[in-house]
Amino acid sequence: MEEQVAICFTHVKKTYKLYKSAKKRFLGLIFGERIPYKKYKALDDVSFTINKGEAVGLVGRNGAGKSTLLKLITGVTFAEEGEITVNGQVAALLELESGFDPQMSGRENIYLKGYILGLTPEAIEAVEDDVVEFADIGDFIDQPVGKYSSGMRARLGFAINVEIRPEILVIDEALAVGDAAFSEKCRNKVRSLIDSGVTVLFVSHAKDQMMEFCDRALFMDKGKILADGPAEEIARQYDAFVEQEKKREREERERRKREGTPERKRRKASF
Numbered sequence: 001m002e003e004q005v006a007i008c009f010t011h012v013k014k015t016y017k018l019y020k021s022a023k024k025r026f027l028g029l030i031f032g033e034r035i036p037y038k039k040y041k042a043l044d045d046v047s048f049t050i051n052k053g054e055a056v057g058l059v060g061r062n063g064a065g066k067s068t069l070l071k072l073i074t075g076v077t078f079a080e081e082g083e084i085t086v087n088g089q090v091a092a093l094l095e096l097e098s099g100f101d102p103q104m105s106g107r108e109n110i111y112l113k114g115y116i117l118g119l120t121p122e123a124i125e126a127v128e129d130d131v132v133e134f135a136d137i138g139d140f141i142d143q144p145v146g147k148y149s150s151g152m153r154a155r156l157g158f159a160i161n162v163e164i165r166p167e168i169l170v171i172d173e174a175l176a177v178g179d180a181a182f183s184e185k186c187r188n189k190v191r192s193l194i195d196s197g198v199t200v201l202f203v204s205h206a207k208d209q210m211m212e213f214c215d216r217a218l219f220m221d222k223g224k225i226l227a228d229g230p231a232e233e234i235a236r237q238y239d240a241f242v243e244q245e246k247k248r249e250r251e252e253r254e255r256r257k258r259e260g261t262p263e264r265k266r267r268k269a270s271f
C-alpha cells in the first residue's frame with residue numbers, strides 16, 4: 001500500500017509570522033520571540049494522499065494556501081506540525097525564470113540546476129541534449145543566461161524540469177510559457193508525462209486547463225481542504241463558492257455604505 005503513495009500530508013499546519021513592518025521582521029530574525037508578531041495560519045490541519053500516477057488539480061482563491069502547500073512538497077519551507085511524506089524525485093514548474101547563475105551559460109546552468117535537484121553528473125549528461133532540444137533557444141544555449149530574455153529563461157527552466165524525468169511534477173500556473181507554439185509544446189509535454197505515469201499536482205486558476213489534465217482535484221480555502229473529489233465536480237463546487245463569496249462581499253459593502261464605517265460614524269457625530 002505504502003509503495004503506491006507519492007505524496008501524503010497528515011494533519012499539517014504551517015504558520016507564518018506577521019510583523020508590523022519590514023524592520024520588525026528583520027529584527028525578528030535576530031531577536032526571535034522578543035519582537036512581537038501575529039500568527040497567521042497558512043495551512044490549518046491539512047490531510048490528503050496522492051497516489052503514484054495520479055494527476056490532481058489544486059484550486060482556491062488568492063491566499064488560500066496553494067503555493068504554501070507546494071513549497072512544503074518541494075522542501076522550500078517547513079511545517080511546524082504534522083507529517084509530510086514525498087516518495088520520488090520532485091521537479092517544480094514554479095518560478096521558471098529564477099535560480100539561474102547569470103554569469104554561466106545555459107548549458108552550464110543545466111548542470112547547476114541538475115546538481116541542485118540531486119542528480120549525478122552522468123544523469124545530467126544523459127538528459128543534456130533533450131533539455132537543449134526542448135528549450136530550442138539556438139546558439140544562446142552557450143551564452144550567459146544574464147543575456148537571455150525572460151521568455152528564454154522560462155523556456156530553459158521548463159525544459160530542465162521536465163527533461164530530468166521527475167517522478168513527481170508540481171506546476172503552479174506555469175503552462176503559459178513563451179509564445180503560443182511553445183506553450184502548446186509545454187502542454188503536450190505535461191500530457192505525455194502524465195500518460196507515462198508521472199504524478200502531477202497542478203495549481204491553476206484556469207479550470208479548463210485543470211480539467212484537461214486532472215481527474216481529481218482538491219479545493220482549498222483559508223488554509224483548509226474544503227473538498228476532494230472528481231475534477232469536474234470540484235470545479236463546479238469552486239465556481240459556486242466564488243459566486244457565493246462575491247455575493248456576500250457585495251452585501252457587506254452595501255451594508256457598510258448604509259450603516260457607515262465606525263470612522264464615518266465618528267466623523268458624522270462630530271459635526
Ligand SMILES: Nc1ncnc2c1ncn2[C@@H]1O[C@H](COP(=O)(O)OP(=O)(O)OP(=O)(O)O)[C@@H](O)[C@H]1O
Nearest residue numbers: 016017040042060061062063064065066067068069
Ligand atoms: N513568507 C510569508 N510570510 C507571511 N505570510 C505569508 C508568506 N507566504 C505566504 N503568506 C500568507 O499565507 C497565505 C497563503 O499564501 P499562499 O501563497 O500559499 O496562497 P495561494 O493560495 O498560493 O494564493 P495565490 O493564488 O494568490 O497565489 C496568504 O495569506 C499569504 O499572505
